[in-house]
Amino acid sequence: MTTCTGCSLLCEDIEVILENGRIKETRHACRRGAARFRGCRNRLIPSVDKNQTDIDTAIKKAADILKNAKSPMLFGWSNSTCEAQVKGIELTKKLNAAIDDTSSFCQGLLIERALQKKFRTCSLEDVRNKADVLVYWGSDPQDSQPRHLSRFSVFPRGESRQRGYEEDRLAIAIDVRESNTAKICKGHFYRIPLRGDREFILALMDALSGKVPKYDAKRILELAGVLKKAEFGVIFAGIGLTYSIKDDIDILIPLADMLPNFHIMPMVGHYNMRGFNEALFKETGFVNRVKFGDKPVHDNKYAIVEALKAKSIDALLVVGSDPISSLPRSVTSHLASIPVICIDPCVTLTSTIAEVTIPAAASGIESGGSAVRMDGKVIEISKVIENTYLSDVEIMTRLMEGL
Amino acid sequence: MPTVMELYQLLPKTNCKKCGESTCMAFSVAILGRKKKVSECTPILEESFKKQKEKLESLLLPSAGAEETGMIVHPELCTGCGNCVVACPVDVANDPHGAGIGCAPTNDKVIFKVVDGKVKAMNIKECRRFGKNRVLCYACIDPCPVGAIEFV
Numbered sequence: 001m002t003t004c005t006g007c008s009l010l011c012e013d014i015e016v017i018l019e020n021g022r023i024k025e026t027r028h029a030c031r032r033g034a035a036r037f038r039g040c041r042n043r044l045i046p047s048v049d050k051n052q053t054d055i056d057t058a059i060k061k062a063a064d065i066l067k068n069a070k071s072p073m074l075f076g077w078s079n080s081t082c083e084a085q086v087k088g089i090e091l092t093k094k095l096n097a098a099i100d101d102t103s104s105f106c107q108g109l110l111i112e113r114a115l116q117k118k119f120r121t122c123s124l125e126d127v128r129n130k131a132d133v134l135v136y137w138g139s140d141p142q143d144s145q146p147r148h149l150s151r152f153s154v155f156p157r158g159e160s161r162q163r164g165y166e167e168d169r170l171a172i173a174i175d176v177r178e179s180n181t182a183k184i185c186k187g188h189f190y191r192i193p194l195r196g197d198r199e200f201i202l203a204l205m206d207a208l209s210g211k212v213p214k215y216d217a218k219r220i221l222e223l224a225g226v227l228k229k230a231e232f233g234v235i236f237a238g239i240g241l242t243y244s245i246k247d248d249i250d251i252l253i254p255l256a257d258m259l260p261n262f263h264i265m266p267m268v269g270h271y272n273m274r275g276f277n278e279a280l281f282k283e284t285g286f287v288n289r290v291k292f293g294d295k296p297v298h299d300n301k302y303a304i305v306e307a308l309k310a311k312s313i314d315a316l317l318v319v320g321s322d323p324i325s326s327l328p329r330s331v332t333s334h335l336a337s338i339p340v341i342c343i344d345p346c347v348t349l350t351s352t353i354a355e356v357t358i359p360a361a362a363s364g365i366e367s368g369g370s371a372v373r374m375d376g377k378v379i380e381i382s383k384v385i386e387n388t389y390l391s392d393v394e395i396m397t398r399l400m401e402g403l
Numbered sequence: 404m405p406t407v408m409e410l411y412q413l414l415p416k417t418n419c420k421k422c423g424e425s426t427c428m429a430f431s432v433a434i435l436g437r438k439k440k441v442s443e444c445t446p447i448l449e450e451s452f453k454k455q456k457e458k459l460e461s462l463l464l465p466s467a468g469a470e471e472t473g474m475i476v477h478p479e480l481c482t483g484c485g486n487c488v489v490a491c492p493v494d495v496a497n498d499p500h501g502a503g504i505g506c507a508p509t510n511d512k513v514i515f516k517v518v519d520g521k522v523k524a525m526n527i528k529e530c531r532r533f534g535k536n537r538v539l540c541y542a543c544i545d546p547c548p549v550g551a552i553e554f555v
């Protein structure tokens with residue numbers, strides 16, 4: 001059995017059939033996971049100034065760039081193992097640099113509150129064994145974490161939910177569009193207008209406290225009734241909800257207080273984003289956007305987006321991420337004027353403009369380690385194929401030695 | 404999938420009984436249920452019905468790969484989520500500690516398995532739609548939001 005690193009569910013029940021040292025077939029992994037195991041078409045090669053070189057030269061050049069930069073930033077981390085992330089934080093400390101990860105424009109806000117224990121959260125095993133009311137709010141796991149519904153939430157039989165999903169579980173979707181998850185929720189889909197989550201939460205809180213909600217009173221009262229009766233409820237808060245209420249994220253806390261049987265779970269995309277958030281939280285008390293110095297400082301200006309907009313960084317190390325394809329062009333244009341070091345198994349848009357590229361082993365396939373699932377459980381990931389690529393941890397160690 | 408009426412409109416509508424069915428309408432029901440073949444209608448093989456015969460065959464093409472129970476899996480639509488694997492009552496009964504609790508199937512008695520990110524149907528004789536005491540079960544179609552499984 002192998003662990004899949006396709007998404008943050010980290011499915012541990014995958015069978016991989018090998019033939020001549022290559023993956024021939026994957027069993028039980030979803031399409032997303034199967035694609036991850038198939039690997040990439042274009043492997044990254046070590047290069048300096050777009051000229052092919054050997055890995056030692058590339059690492060040495062990368063260390064030089066980091067050493068000479070005044071305010072470098074280390075970004076990415078969500079697709080690396082916990083061990084590499086810890087090393088990365090150490091490296092940032094040594095450089096007195098800024099560090100940020102993809103949670104900065106993803107679920108960071110919600111994970112920070114979950115780690116600060118501002119609301120109740122639970123494990124995915126609890127969801128499988130106990131949950132009877134499941135609310136997918138601004139999240140579409142059917143497409144983003146395809147096995148979420150079948151492995152943990154809607155369809156499996158659990159210890160206290162033995163009778164199958166038709167009788168024992170109720171799935172509710174709250175979203176701006178009828179996603180594939182909403183299609184499964186059928187009669188319990190609440191369509192809300194864009195950025196309408198705050199009004200919906202306020203209306204729901206009114207309904208829960210016995211007042212008549214301001215809009216769509218009938219359906220919201222009906223929803224409040226269902227939520228109140230839940231024995232073990234879970235709100236799967238997606239990026240849709242986080243983006244919509246990012247200026248007032250703490251509004252979720254009074255809602256959670258009004259629903260004593262409910263738990264909130266941030267839906268994480270990348271396989272080890274939560275791992276990085278937990279590691280940095282343990283080290284500094286913040287989940288992202290940190291600058292190391294005499295003491296770690298947390299500020300919005302150390303977010304990748306803000307830093308690139310303000311052009312306040314003079315070198316960027318990207319580990320297992322592709323900011324050029326995930327961020328708007330107006331933000332990433334600054335990358336053309338600063339040295340970028342890209343560590344990735346595959347050729348990405350970022351690697352094509354990078355001054356130094358360092359190929360890494362794909363974690364979960366070519367290198368092992370541990371990762372943190374979306375609910376905070378640590379899962380071991382294993383090496384499937386023998387190979388000569390350096391893992392992220394080894395690259396980080398060698399970069400530190402190079403300094 | 405075409406309807407019985409769509410197929411009927413393309414037949415000669417003479418109720419000649421050469422196919423063994425009493426009417427052309429009964430024959431169109433039989434070809435839709437894959438009990439008869441279009442070629443068993445001898446008048447349609449004549450030159451004057453050539454176009455209608457081609458149309459009929461193209462309409463019936465999607466059900467060509469159907470299993471004995473009429474199940475068709477569309478691998479190009481499947482996302483490999485495994486909802487059907489876990490929701491199928493036969494899978495749960497045959498593998499209560501694997502597919503039943505949402506994990507990967509632990510034996511080969513199950514009907515659905517995900518291979519290379521796409522679902523594959525096997526052990527079709529176990530399906531509740533098969534055999535004498537068959538029931539009109541929708542357990543694998545209902546949880547599939549992309550319509551990758553259909554019965555014809």
